[in-house]
Structure formats: C-alpha cells, structure tokens
Amino acid sequence: MFAYYLQLGLRSLRRNSVLTALMVLAIAVGIGAAMTTLTVMHLLSGDPLPGRSAHIFYPQVDATPAGYTGTPPHPMDMLDYRSAVDLWRAHHADRQALVADSPVKLQAPESKGPPRMLTMLSTTAGFFPMFKVPFQYGSAWTPADDEGRARVAVISSYLNNRLFGGADSVGHMLLLRNTAVRIVGVLAPWRPSPQFYDVRGGRYAQGNTASFYSRTEDVFTPFFSSLQINDGHFQQFSCWAMPKKPGHLVDSPCAWVGLWVQLDTPAKIHAYRRFIANYARHQKALGRFANTDTRMMSLMQWLAFNHVVPSNVKLQAWLAFAFLAICLFNTVGLLLAKFLRRAGEIGVRRALGASRGAVFSQCLTEAGLIGLVGGLGGLLLTLLGLWIVRHQDTPYADLVHLDLSMLVVTFVLALLVSLLAGTLPALRASRIAPALQLKTL
Template sequence: MFGYYLDLALRSLRRNKALTALMVLAIALGIGASMTTLTVLHVLSGDPLPERSSTLYYPQVDPRDSAGHDSDKEPMEQVSWTDGMNLLQAKRADRQALMTGGTVAIQPTQSALDPFYEDARFATADFFPMFGVPFQYGHGWSAADDDSSARLVVISSKLNDKLFGGKDSTGQMLRLEGTALRIVGVLGDWRPNPHFYDLNVTNYAESEGVYMPLSTSQDLQLAHDGSVDCWGNGGAGPRPDHSATCVWLQFWVQLDSPAQAAVYKEFLVHYSQEQKALGRFQRPPNVRLRNLMGWLDYQMVVPGDVRLQVWLAFGFLLVCLVNTVGLMLAKFMRRAGELGVRRALGASRRALFAQLLVEAGVIGLSGGIGGLLLAFLGLWLVRQQPASYAALAHLDPGMLLTTFLLALGASLLAGLLPAWRACQITPALQLKSN
C-alpha cells in the first residue's frame, strides 16, 4: 500500500506545482536556518576528548590575601608558580601537567624561509599521555627532561610540513629565540576543540606549533603569553617572577575514578590549610575540582550569541511550519471531491489519513534536501566570518541524518491537522455536489 500511496502523492504534487514548491521552500528555509545554527552549537559544545574527559580534572585553590574576601566567591582560575610546583611534586594524581602558553620566534635554517613567530606550549611531561596526544614521528619528553631543563622540543605536523616538507624531523635541530633545540617528536592530527587546557588564549584556538618543557622555557626566559592575575605587591609582566603573588599557570590532573577525585579534593583542602598555617594563604580553604566538561560549562565557552541564534532559528522553523500547515490545509481541502469519491468506494478514514501523511512526508523529504543545501551554504558563510570558531563549522554525518529526520518529522507534524480535517469530509455531500 505504501507504494500506491507514494504514487498518489507524487501525482498530487505534480498537479499543483506552484503550491508544492511553496511548501517545499517553507520547509527548506526553516530546516536550513535551524540546522546551520544547530550544527555550529553542536560543534562548539562538543566534548574535546570523549574517551578521557571524565577522568581529567582542573584543580583550583585560592592563595589571595584577605582583602575583599567573600566566602561565596570562586577561587582563582589559574595557579601561581609556587602552588603549581607544590601540587606537581606532591604526585597525588595518576598524571598531572603544569603548563602555560607563549609565542616564540623561529629562525629557519632554510634560506627560502624568513623568521616567523609560532604559538608555543610550555608544559611538563605528562601533557602528552594525559591528553592522549598522537605522534606522527618520535615521542614526547620524560620527567627527567623536565628536571634537567633539557634543550628539546616537539613540533606540530603543520610546522613540520613547513620546515621539513613533512619528513621525519626527529633528531633535527630547531633554532628559536637564538637557541638550538633538538626535535624529539612530531605530533599527528590533534586539534581538540574547545581549546580546553588553556582557555586564556582563546576558546577555539588552533593547537600550538611548538611544545617544550616548562623548565626549559623558564631557563631560556621565554615570554609568557596569557592571563596574569596578581594581588598584594605582585607584579604582572611577560615573564612573571616565580615568587610573585600572581597566578598565570594552568594545572590539570588525571584521576581515574570518582573515589580518587574525592580523595584529591580533600588533599586540596589539606594543602590550603597547610599553606594558611605557613602564612602563604590568608583565606580559609576554598577549592574546586571540576572535570573537563564541568570546567567548560563553568567557563561558558559557547558564545551566548550562538545559543540565541539557535532559538531564533527554531522560532523561524516554527513560523515556516505554521505556514506549511496552512498551505497543506488549502491543498487537501481543494481535493475534497477526490477524497469523497475514495471514501464512497470503500476507503477508510485511516487509509485516507495514511495517504495524506505520505504526501506530507514526500514534501518533508524534498524540503530536507533543500534545507541541506541551504545548511551547507549557511555553514560556508559562517566559515567566512572572523570568529575563532568559524573554521569548525562543518556538517558531520550525525547532523546530516538529523537534518533529514527533522525535515521528515516537521512535515509529518505539519500534515497532521490538514490530513485529519480532510478525513472528516462527508462522502455523500461531495458526491451530491459533483
């Protein structure tokens, strides 16, 4: 019967091409607008490390003085050098990484390339295994390299392509800021979004091109590039003093179970109490331990205008559906004579209802194809914007399927009332009028 209903639907749609085109266009516009904004929201609010996010945590302590103390206030979002090193050396987590960002000047050995600046990440050894960073060539460095401030570096595949034509460059020397460092690894394809491990740079930044031990960056006095928050007599600058009362480092830990997370949070409380007893902290213990997704929610990394656009787009889809309901109602009621004859010949109301819903479904699928094309156009326009997240606006297979399901569901929903009204036609009145 479905094939028969489909044939009737196609015949009906071809009889009034202008009305059919209006209904398909209404569905397409609503689906295109809603799927464009929904895809952007889906990309921006996704889990950057789906297999690891539940075990990654961002500890926070509050080392500030008592000025302006408020017990309900959140602790600081970064850590000082002293606290970062204390927490790192305590080794209370399965893995832990202390880091910050910077920009370094690279002097290529190739004569065809001019010196240029590259974003850098200064981190401790667990950065790579903790975040599951893939390697194309080589490997990261060890804790012993951290301790010895080893002159080595890991570079991104993009930088490796630029400097070495994509070949295995491990063992080669990279000269930056006037110092030669040995390349020990080249990253594979890795660009987690959002840029969760350091949101002070930008929420959706590209991954850095250069990675080196944090201790090495301090020995070479490389400039820090990020947020610095000081209190008391602390002074900010491109190279914060290790003893300054300033926070400027990010600290992440890996805790493989909720029980370990609870124990670690208790450790943070005891650490704060200990530092208060030593006179470093002046406030009562104020700690937080959010997992990766909790940290992103707290930081509200998804731009507010993106969420607003989604609501506006779905409001527009609702308007399109209301118009489609009106058009379908007009179309179905104009076929009252035909439907009355079918009822008189023995077709049940259920059969007529199914026939009209199949017709609505065909309109929805056609609108879905049009909406998909409009969504591709909308996402292309998003990628032309100067926003940091613009390059991420792509339709993945899951959202592609969602587009057709939404179009089909919307059209069937829009067809319910018109189909029901059309099924209430009294056959005798239609036969008499004919």
C-alpha cells in the same frame, strides 16, 4: 496502492505548482537553518577527550595572598607559580601537567624562512600521555627532561609542514628567542575542540568565546626550560599586586599557571580533593593564603563553567529553531487548507467506498512527498550553510563539517517535520463526512 497515491499526490502538487514550491522551500529553508546551527552547536559542544574526560580534572586553590583587601573571584581561574609547582611536585595524581602560554619568536636555522612570532605552550611530560596526544615522529620528552631543564621541544604538525615540508624533523634544531632547542617529537594533526586545556576566563568573556576553538599551540617546551628560554614574556591571567618585573612571573603575586590532573578512580578523586584542601589550609596556617577555598572540576564541568560554546552560536540555534517552527506552522496551515478545499472530491471517494484510512494515507503520501523533497532541499541548504560557516573568519571555521551522526539527524528531522506537517491535515481530511459534501456538490 502506494504507487497510485504517489501519482495522485504528484498530480495534485502539480496543479498548484507555485504553492507546492513555496511549501517545499519553506521546509527546506527551515531544515537548512536548523541543521546548520545544530551541526555547529554539536561540533562546538562535544567532548574533546571522548572516554577520558571523566578522569581529567582541573584543581584550583584560592591563592589570594594574606593581607589582600579586595574581593577577587574565589578561586582564580589559574594558580600562582608556587601553588601550581607544589601540587604538581606532590605527584598525587595518576598523571599531571602544568600549562602556561607565552608568545615567542621562532627561527628554524635550516629553513631560510623569516622568523615568526607564535604561541608556545610550556608544559610537563605528563601532558602528552594524559591527553593522548598523537605523535607522527619521535615522542614526548621525559620527566627527567623536565627536571633537567632540557632544551628540547615538540612541534605541531602544522609547524612541521611549514618549516620542514612535513618531513621527519626530529633531531633538528630550532631557535626560540635566543635559545637553541632540539626537536624531539612532531605531533600528528591534533585539533581538540575546544582547545580544552587552555580554557579559562570564560566567565568574563561575555559569550565571545570563539577563541577557545583556536588551533593548538605550535611549540611545546618543558615548563621549567621555557621559564629560562622565554623569561620576561609570560602573561598573567590576573594579579593581586604588580609583579616586580613584567613577564617574569615566578614567585610573583599573579595567577598564570594551570594544572591538569588525571584521576582514574573515585577513591583517588576523593583523596585529591582532600589533598588540595589540606594544602590550602596549610598555606593559610603558614600565612601565605588569605582563604582556604578550593575547587576541582572535571574537564566537562570546567568547560560548562566557562560557557565554552559562544553565545552567538547558541543564539543562532534558538533563532533557527524558531524559524523552523514558523516554517512548519506555515506548511501545516497551507496543506490543511489545500486538503479541505478538496472536500468535495474526498466526499465522493468516501461515498464510493474509500475508507478513512485510505483517504488518510493518500493525503499523507502527498504531504510526505513535500516533506521528502523539502528535507532533501534542507540537506543541500545545510551543506551550503556549513560551507558559508567554513568561510567565515572564526577560529572554529575549519572544524565545521557534516558528520555521519548529524547527517542521520538531518534525515530524521526532515522525516519528522514532513510527518508532523502531514499528519494533522491528513487526519482532518480523512474525517470529512461524505454526506455533507455530496449534498453541496
């Protein structure tokens, strides 16, 4: 029976081929637009550390100096040097890492290439195990290297490919500004989305947050070593007053260091909140802080707080779904008109003994065909849309691909849309009264 309905459906669709093409195209374009934007949304709003993000926290204290008269946001998105180092040294968390970015000139004496400017992440040994950073060669530096201000570095797989053609470069030397450092580790390709540990200031970005999805830094060096290597080139998040020497931010009235901690149990989370609250109170009592505000968000809370998904992307998703709705209304209306126009034919079939169910399934088969073809077209258009996004000049372009889950969602959406588009007209057609139609024949 189904084969027969299919044949009938095909014949009916062929009879109005232009209209059929229009309906298919409308569904395809609607699904293509919706799935392209939904895929980008899905990729950008995912969890950068699946399974671990609930244990990662970003503690903050309000380090506004006593005597400051303005009203800064409490607390700032980063810490001043002293608070960050105090909290880090206390080692109250299961793991902890300081982070600060700075631009640095890099040369590889062994490869003849020209020097290059790139961004260096100054961090501490806890960074790599805490974020499960994958290594291709070598390993991270040790906590002793942090304290000993060792001249060592870990480089990204991208930089390793550029400088050493992807070979094991552990033990080779790099020149960072004027300091020679030894490579102790090379990362395997690592592309967290977003580059979560550098997310901050999203509140002031007015939705232009695409830069949160850039590649990771190419050089990682021990925090305290880098303060010496790249002195004078650090950048503040914000300052309460002018630092005495720009780029030299140790003990300056500036917020510029981030602290990430890993807390594995609720008890530890609770204890750490108390710890930073006590710290802030203590600092106020000592006359260093003006306030005692603290805040500690989990990784996902912090990403949400910073509105990491660019507002252009969210706007596009809204638009695409409004567009899909328009296409859907359009198709439903056209199918309905089409079926009702065949009321006479349906009346005859009903009079000859076809049940309502039979008419319904015949019409639904025809509608389903349109939905199916439209859905397939939508899938192709989604691939095309993603290809276009990949060739855009945005930091997240290289992240964009259609993963398995979104492929499934596309098919489900196509099916849903075709059923939605078909059910109502088919239902209406199956309720046509045969007698009335026969009379008018």
